[in-house]
Amino acid sequence: MEPAAVDTLVTAALAEDAPWGDITSTALLPAHAQATAQLMAREPGVLSGSAFFAAAMRLTDAGIRTRFFIEDGESFDAGTRLAEVSGPARSVLTAERVGLNLLQRLSGIATETARYVAETEGTKARIVDTRKTTPGLRFAERYAVRCGGGHNHRFSLSDAVMAKDNHLAVLTQNGTVDLTHALRQVRAKLPHTMHFEVEVDRLDQIEAVAAAGVDTIMLDNFSPAELVEGVKLIDGRALVEASGGVNLETVGAIARTGVDVISVGALTHSVRALDLGLDIDVEPQPADSTMGALG
Template sequence: MSMFTLPAAQVHDILSRAFAEDAPGGDITSQLLIPSGATATAVLCARAAGVFSGGSVFRDAMQFADPSAVVVLLVPDGGRFDPGTPLARVTGNARAVLLAERVALNLTQRMSAIATQTAEYVRLAAGTRARITDTRKTTPGLRILERHAVRCGGGTNHRSGLSDAVMAKDNHLAVMTAGDPTRLTALLAAAKAQLGHTVHFEVEVDRADQIEPVLAAGVDTIMLDNFSVAALAAGVRQVAGRALVEASGNVNLDTVADVAGTGVDIISIGALTHSVAALDLGLDIELTPGEAQQ
């Protein structure tokens, strides 16, 4: 399966909810003003430079409203574009194109913004071993689209959700040890022993003195949370290949190159998805009068 393939059933569910929210009783403006038989050709056009994501979502949104609509994707997901670049073209029933316009744009603009921002982080970390990855800080209901957009930008995905991997964070550790940190290694090792061999086990630490007790439990990944660049480099040396090292917390475009240079394997960045501004894309429509009118 292509890394840029989205599961059709889940996309359909997202679109169903989006159209139910935006037009529960149809588009009364278009029904009033646009002849029922009119057709439209619309071009999805870039107003800013970026990396495209969501072409298939744009297509599916248009065909959700008009199954007979013809959609041609002019730039592939993951493709870079300049201002003024046509990204997709749709021809279909004019009312349906107008009905689908906002849903299609909202999703494609957000996905392309995530892909564009991810690509910049990936560029800044180039030449190091670090992979740029997302987090669970996604828009509720849109995670599958936002994770896809991260991949389009050259990033990778963290666990999809709480059911996919074990990730013990500071609050888990506090409850587990009940104030007795000397129990940490034994408790983590006992927990890991209960897992199947395919389940990944990651533990977050926020102090250097936690590194050895966590590694002694045989975890797969250790996350160094909110460590300074110097502390990250020291932590990588201390781990010495005994587990994957993930850096997280306060990573931005100004700091990511230094973080990547410490030798960490993974850099997880919530900002890839939680705070992007929609990329400026527009839909330019030309109407062709149809024979029928109502």
């Protein structure tokens, strides 16, 4: 991830959460109060998003120091101390929620991805994400997928040609278009570096698409038995991607059909944030300390 992109996202999140400052911390805490905080895991998982958490602290106050004890992509148990934060108490508390929100979501994605990857162990199938990401967070969520051992699909509509069912419906709506010929014409227009993928939802569509020389054929909502047959029909002429109906109960059987790629929208569109917490211990203050004041 580019540090500038991390800072841009975190800056926007901090402005959303405290547009005119943190009035609670300002009202309750002395300006000179210092705090230390332990970032603790309430459940096991895989870490992702440490740069976002650290940026939330640093961009709130350059005087905050954040030290992680494990790296992104590493697994941990419940009760593990993941990081320590120290600095001005007001600032630590101001940054806490934004830092945790990003870290918890990205670690949730990495943890769920790791579960899917584990279910495909021993097969050649790779787990990939989709464009079903949170608007504005795509680069971060896809980074989290990689932390969990998964891979990324195309990043955006600008990256590759991916003809899905609605594209093909429009292309062949008058019933006179030869699909193989039409796809070959598209292939001829593309740079040699541009990936070309086509989705099919029936076995009888495969031959026309494979004959066009596309790079990947997506078999959408196929049963495991149909996937086995689809892999045989494609016979190495293109990469085979399975999509639809993929969950932790089905992904192992799908991987064993011989497909090359399994795309899983659930990695990003419905994942649960991991339970992490920041336990703060404010250092004792002198007896004559004065409380903050709102101007």
